[in-house]
Amino acid sequence: MGPVSFRTYREVTGDDRSQLGEQVAAQRERVHDRLRDVTRVVAIMSGKGGVGKSFVTAAIARGLARRMPRGVGVLDADLSSPTTGRLLDARGPLRIDEHGVHPARGSGGVVVCSMDLLLEDGAPLAWREPASERFVWRGTLEAGALREFLADVVWGELDVLLIDLPPGTDRLDDLTELVPTLAGVIAVTIPSEESRRSVERAMRRAAQAGVRLIGVVENMSGYACARCGAIAPLHEGSAGSMLAETFGVPLLYRLPFLPGDSADRPAVLDALTASCLAALP
Amino acid sequence: MKFLCIECDAQMRFEERQQPGDGTFAAAFACDRCGRRIAMLANPMETQLVESLGVKIGGRTLEPEPMEIVRGALVAREGAFVDESGLSDGRVRPRFSDESQERLARVPSFVRGMVKRLYTEYAVERGIAEITPDVMDRARSELGLEGM
Structure with missing residues (x-):
């Protein structure tokens, strides 16, 4: 029996009913429709984990909320290790009505959507689907969850929606496909050389994707004494300024590690916000 | 995706989609020339991959529910969502299971909204949180909706 001959997909001209x-x-x-009333979407990213990216996101969000009349939103795109909801004191449950899913309201009036609001305390991100061959579909499912966070949450009118990205660059790729109008990214690093190398890769990936690099925030840039306010070294290195120079972008702020009772805390976080606000497109 | 009846060199017509509830999914196609029918059977991995994309083989006939993927697949905390859509008296709106959504999708579009509302009201009145095909069968029997 010879090979079977038949027409190909393009040669069969009838409708593709699935229309995938x-x-x-x-x-x-x-x-696109959901974000129509959001003036700008800005991602906060870092190639490296543990640099305080979510802390910086929450601090900027709270600060911007005091200065932006239409409002500020935060979408926590770190599905596996979500913390932004808690950092902004946002609590569930999330209310659903005919308009969609309403975000939680956190401190300063910042509207928030995060897996943090949906998972049991301490529970890992888990899906109900069969565990076998999870590697095949898990990434797709998580990209779908990110899409639903963008499309199905009633974000309303906002001056800025901050997207707190997880470490690495995969989610940035998903985001740039879903939000081609992304206004830009702010990169967060700590001073160390290891962080510089990791964040450089992430910034290069963003640049390759055509995403505007707004600037760099260097977190844990020294230790601020709670009594006298003097800054002492915490990490060796100057990753923030090196990354800013490499990519020709501003070093937005050197944020020292601040003890919770530091009297300088409000002023420092305000200065961080002012610097970011001035750089926003 | 298109299915071709090689014998007739004719594109086959999508007939229906089925989810037997074991994590797999099936779609039936028929050739209008020779009457041959075939079923495409997807294993759990293939089924999950399609569902992860948030698309429907055979086409989408119902508008997606808000956070359809997250609400359907995430192991979430109890009460993570409160569905208040259409219910002004504070009662929780029931969710349509995947299987019942499949069945609802086969209802002609011009009456689908009314049928969905009837099932929803039936479930709300009885405090049923999830509408399954079994609930739909009971509702049809009790409300005299045979044929819907």
Whole structure:
């Protein structure tokens, strides 16, 4: 028996009833429609974990909320290790009505959507689906969850929606596909050389994707004494200024580690916010 | 995705989609020329991959529910969401299971909204949190909705 001969997909000209391409396009359209009243979407990223990116995101969000009349939102895109909801004192449950899912309201009036609000305390991110061959679909499922956080949450009118990205660059790729109008990214590093190398990779990836690099925040840039306010070294290195120079972007702020009872805390965080606000497109 | 009846060199027509509830999914196609019918059977991994994309084989006939993927697949805390859509008296709106959504999708579009509302009201009145095909069967029997 010889090879079977038949027409190919393109040669069969009837309708593709599934229209998977159109369904995906409709999903993108829903994201676009939902963000129509958001003036700018800005991602906060770092190639490295543990640099305090979520702390910086929450601090900037609270600060901007005092200066931006239409409001500020935070989408915690770190699905596996979400912390931004807690840092902003946002609590669930999330209310659903005919308009979509309403975000939680955190401190300063910042609206928040985070896995933190949906998972049991201390529980890892887990999906109900069969565990076998999870590696095949897990990334797709998480990209779908990010899309739903963007498209199905009633963000309303906002001056800025901050996206707190997880370490690495995978989620940035998902985000740039879903939000082609992304206004830019702020990179967060700590002073160390290890952090510089890791964050450089992430910034290069963002630049390759055509995403505007707004600037760099160097976190844990020294230790601020709670009594006298003097800054003592905490990490060796100057990753913030080196990254800023490499990419030709501003070093937005050197944020020292601040003890919780530091009297300088409000002023320092205010200065961080002012610097970021001035750099926002 | 298109299915071709090689014997007839004719594109097959999508008939229906089924989810037997074991993590797999099936779609039936028929050739209008020779009457041959085939079923495409997807294993759990393939089924999950399609569902992860948030798309429906055979086309989407119902608008997606808010956070359909997250609410359907995430192991979430109890009461993570409060569904208040359409209910002004504080009662929780029931969720349609995947299987019941499949069945609802087969209802003609011009009456689908009314049928969905009837099932929802039936479930709300009885405090049923999730509408499954079994609930739909009971509702049809009790409300005299045979054929919907």
